[in-house]
Amino acid sequence: MTKFAVLKNVQPQPELVRENIKKDPGFGLYFTDHMAHVRYTLDDGWHAHEVKPYGPLVLDPAAAVFHYAQEIFEGMKVYRHADGSVWTFRPERNAARINKSAERLALPQISESDFIESIKALVSLDQQWVPTPESEADESSLYLRPFMIATERFLGVRSSHEVDYYVIASPAGPYFSGGIKPVSIWLSQNFNRAGAGGTGFAKCGGNYAGSLAAQNEAAAQGCQQVLFTDAAENKYVDELGGMNLMLVTKDGRLLTPELGDSILDGVTRRSLLDLAPQLGLQPEERKISVDEWREGAANGNIVEAFACGTAAVVTPIGRVIGSEFTIDHGEEPGEKTMEFRKTLLDIQYGRAEDKNNWMVRL
Numbered sequence: 001m002t003k004f005a006v007l008k009n010v011q012p013q014p015e016l017v018r019e020n021i022k023k024d025p026g027f028g029l030y031f032t033d034h035m036a037h038v039r040y041t042l043d044d045g046w047h048a049h050e051v052k053p054y055g056p057l058v059l060d061p062a063a064a065v066f067h068y069a070q071e072i073f074e075g076m077k078v079y080r081h082a083d084g085s086v087w088t089f090r091p092e093r094n095a096a097r098i099n100k101s102a103e104r105l106a107l108p109q110i111s112e113s114d115f116i117e118s119i120k121a122l123v124s125l126d127q128q129w130v131p132t133p134e135s136e137a138d139e140s141s142l143y144l145r146p147f148m149i150a151t152e153r154f155l156g157v158r159s160s161h162e163v164d165y166y167v168i169a170s171p172a173g174p175y176f177s178g179g180i181k182p183v184s185i186w187l188s189q190n191f192n193r194a195g196a197g198g199t200g201f202a203k204c205g206g207n208y209a210g211s212l213a214a215q216n217e218a219a220a221q222g223c224q225q226v227l228f229t230d231a232a233e234n235k236y237v238d239e240l241g242g243m244n245l246m247l248v249t250k251d252g253r254l255l256t257p258e259l260g261d262s263i264l265d266g267v268t269r270r271s272l273l274d275l276a277p278q279l280g281l282q283p284e285e286r287k288i289s290v291d292e293w294r295e296g297a298a299n300g301n302i303v304e305a306f307a308c309g310t311a312a313v314v315t316p317i318g319r320v321i322g323s324e325f326t327i328d329h330g331e332e333p334g335e336k337t338m339e340f341r342k343t344l345l346d347i348q349y350g351r352a353e354d355k356n357n358w359m360v361r362l
């Protein structure tokens with residue numbers, strides 16, 4: 001029995017509207033009919049679990065989240081399989097990560113069961129919003145956005161005694177429009193994303209707010225994403241504005257920056273590292289300097305680069321533009337990049353055996 005009380009939306013969006021949205025949802029533009037919510041207070045802990053109609057929140061203008069950005073979130077997807085059933089991917093990893101983020105942002109821990117139940121309760125009401133993929137290249141899904149905000153009305157700087165947790169859902173197509181075309185990356189010149197002891201590893205809104213000026217710089221240079229280097233030396237690659245980075249070497253290694261204070265422990269990142277041996281690659285998590293990448297791409301030792309994340313899935317990188325150099329990986333997606341993409345999507349959409357038991361039926 002679920003703890004989540006259900007208050008059904010008596011005015012759901014019409015079926016025709018929903019079906020049209022699912023045909024071409026874009027990313028993060030449309031939302032389903034319901035949202036899950038759990039309230040936290042210092043005295044009562046987590047309580048009042050509910051699923052209710054999706055709609056605006058009424059918050060006090062003095063709520064802590066507006067002033068001190070005490071906020072964290074997650075990104076997950078729901079996939080429809082050929083038999084109509086709906087599944088999500090490694091949700092226990094998102095539950096663990098939201099609690100790591102909560103610890104860093106001084107927000108309360110939420111139990112794995114409340115986290116997973118909130119998703120199940122929402123998806124069971126909004127099942128019809130999960131798109132059906134039309135082909136193997138189609139990556140449409142229902143994107144879930146669990147988030148936690150500090151809602152106490154209080155302007156002193158301390159951790160909030162009142163917190164609200166929500167899950168909203170949005171039918172989603174590819175994060176980058178224009179098909180599976182290699183994207184261009186701008187190497188941030190003026191901004192860093194995270195430093196030692198900071199919040200870089202946490203999935204908190206502040207990290208993304210801090211990336212926007214650099215992301216705008218990238219867009220002004222005609223690039224789709226920004227790449228940050230380490231704050232201490234500006235020497236090693238960290239991560240992209242909203243996704244992790246991976247490189248493939250000619251001698252069969254899959255390189256990615258090692259976890260630390262500044263790298264998000266991406267579920268897609270982890271899964272690709274786990275899948276690497278079956279694709280004939282040796283995973284290697286370590287520091288990677290921009291120079292190593294630049295020289296490797298020039299002398300043929302680094303043959304492919306891609307971005308990965310829940311929203312980005314596996315997106316090939318064609319070019320990296322720095323102030324004094326360009327790294328060129330060509331106009332076409334790399335072979336291993338596309339193999340990773342297919343292997344992962346086949347598991348997620350139930351087209352390949354889920355040997356690792358990553359999929360959870362909702």
Ligand code: COI
Nearest residue numbers: 075076242309310311312
């Ligand atoms: C995700 O991949 O789920 C994220 O939260 C990243 C964001 C760029 C959408």
